[in-house]
Amino acid sequence: MINATNVYKTFKTPDHREVKALVDFSTDIKKGEVVVIIGPSGSGKSTFLRCLNRLEVIDSGEIIIDGVNINDKKENINKIREEIGMVFQLFNLFPHKTVLENVTLSQVVVRNRSKNEASEVARGLLKKVGILEKENGYPSQLSGGQQQRVAIARALAMHPKIMLFDEATSALDPEMIGEVLDVMKTLAREGMTMVVVTHEMGFAREVSDRVVFMDEGQIVEEGTAEHFFTNPTHERTKLFLSQIL
Amino acid sequence: MTFNKRSLITLAVLAGIIATAYYFFVTKGITYIWHWEKVPEMLFYYGSRSADDSIPGLHMGVLMMGFVLTLKISIVSTIFGIIIGIIVGIARLSKEPVTRAISLAYVELIRNTPLLVQIFIIYFFVGSLLRLSAFVAGTAALSIFAGAYVGEIVRGGIQSIHKGQMEASRSLGMSYAKAMRHIILPQALKRIIPPLAGQFISLIKDSSLVSVIALADLMFQGQQAVARTYYTFEIYFTVAFLYLIMTFSLSMATQYIERRLAISD
Numbered sequence: 313m314i315n316a317t318n319v320y321k322t323f324k325t326p327d328h329r330e331v332k333a334l335v336d337f338s339t340d341i342k343k344g345e346v347v348v349i350i351g352p353s354g355s356g357k358s359t360f361l362r363c364l365n366r367l368e369v370i371d372s373g374e375i376i377i378d379g380v381n382i383n384d385k386k387e388n389i390n391k392i393r394e395e396i397g398m399v400f401q402l403f404n405l406f407p408h409k410t411v412l413e414n415v416t417l418s419q420v421v422v423r424n425r426s427k428n429e430a431s432e433v434a435r436g437l438l439k440k441v442g443i444l445e446k447e448n449g450y451p452s453q454l455s456g457g458q459q460q461r462v463a464i465a466r467a468l469a470m471h472p473k474i475m476l477f478d479e480a481t482s483a484l485d486p487e488m489i490g491e492v493l494d495v496m497k498t499l500a501r502e503g504m505t506m507v508v509v510t511h512e513m514g515f516a517r518e519v520s521d522r523v524v525f526m527d528e529g530q531i532v533e534e535g536t537a538e539h540f541f542t543n544p545t546h547e548r549t550k551l552f553l554s555q556i557l
Numbered sequence: 558m559t560f561n562k563r564s565l566i567t568l569a570v571l572a573g574i575i576a577t578a579y580y581f582f583v584t585k586g587i588t589y590i591w592h593w594e595k596v597p598e599m600l601f602y603y604g605s606r607s608a609d610d611s612i613p614g615l616h617m618g619v620l621m622m623g624f625v626l627t628l629k630i631s632i633v634s635t636i637f638g639i640i641i642g643i644i645v646g647i648a649r650l651s652k653e654p655v656t657r658a659i660s661l662a663y664v665e666l667i668r669n670t671p672l673l674v675q676i677f678i679i680y681f682f683v684g685s686l687l688r689l690s691a692f693v694a695g696t697a698a699l700s701i702f703a704g705a706y707v708g709e710i711v712r713g714g715i716q717s718i719h720k721g722q723m724e725a726s727r728s729l730g731m732s733y734a735k736a737m738r739h740i741i742l743p744q745a746l747k748r749i750i751p752p753l754a755g756q757f758i759s760l761i762k763d764s765s766l767v768s769v770i771a772l773a774d775l776m777f778q779g780q781q782a783v784a785r786t787y788y789t790f791e792i793y794f795t796v797a798f799l800y801l802i803m804t805f806s807l808s809m810a811t812q813y814i815e816r817r818l819a820i821s822d
Binding site: 365393470 | 719721725743821
């Protein structure tokens, strides 16, 4: 479903230094697969995620999603993005819209659904993430965990084929991480194709089909969660795991 | 609209200052014979407008006619000022270098030349070419002038919105235009209401400059009335008070809008 081949991405810092975020990065992700990407900060994991829906444009290489080269200028990027949901570290809910409007807006303006139809979809999803009773509240009235669950519902409302999670629990208070992870686990079990950048090793161990460990823009090691947590082969992986576990 | 306690206090302080100044002026100042009784008929009068008009009625006096025209000019140029400002604000942030350069040139040109000169140029030069009436030329000049300032305010407002808002909108499949319209601009406009209010209060006052192209606004009517009657102080005090009514109402209205929009904070 996702084929990334020889992807390079370099950022220029304000003081004109070059930072190599992705170096000859290749990976294939199958339909229904749950891939967890871990690695130290600055290793390029968020960059890779953001390249998948072209929030960042790659320098060279190729990313094919569902048979479409997403960096092809002839393709309509908005159409591609409709199929790819993204959940951000800082939620990025729309503060001037109610919870329900957050989930219905893109359905109405992008998918051209009627208000009623969109509300029905939204209520179903808000119920699924356990936050239906807050539908008329504003994001500022919700806790971090609640906001992130609304953000997941908002992304799901487009009925995407792929969901990207960019450190979705990193900005949450510890006691709220569980409620968001539970929603993500449910999605994973339902067969959603997911690419998850996270520091939650419990999540990786429990639901991932594959764990990818990145450092300096490259894949150092990848394998099943079991392989990863019981006998990692690379020294760099062992060092990383010893520091976070 | 409800007048809250703070605006009542503001009004009281204002009235106090004016009354004190007036008292000292009248008692300790120059000799001046006041004719306040002549002012009401400049606002409204009962009678015939002309010899042909046989049925007497209640009519607007010269100052009230000026007040209405100033109000019209201000409203029209505020509306166009907002439209131009939003376009310029977005253009200033465009990825297209030519669009950016043109919008910047517009802002710099308008902000760095006197409004009075702009009014003359638009009325006498552009106006003669396109046969514009004084009203069209005057409101156009004010709209173009306000648009440059509003553009910079809008740009600041857009830039103050966290970039995650645009990313979230785009990741949901919204185009740049849809994201701007539904997500970024509503938040930015809410945030820039205080500086916008200041800008449009200035605009109301600056509109007095159109009197130079013989547009019969409040200032023009005031000057004419002074020239006719020599009731200099009474008329200018009244003119100032009429401007104050417009600007103070706008202040109150924006405070009311701000309170209404604070609901999602």
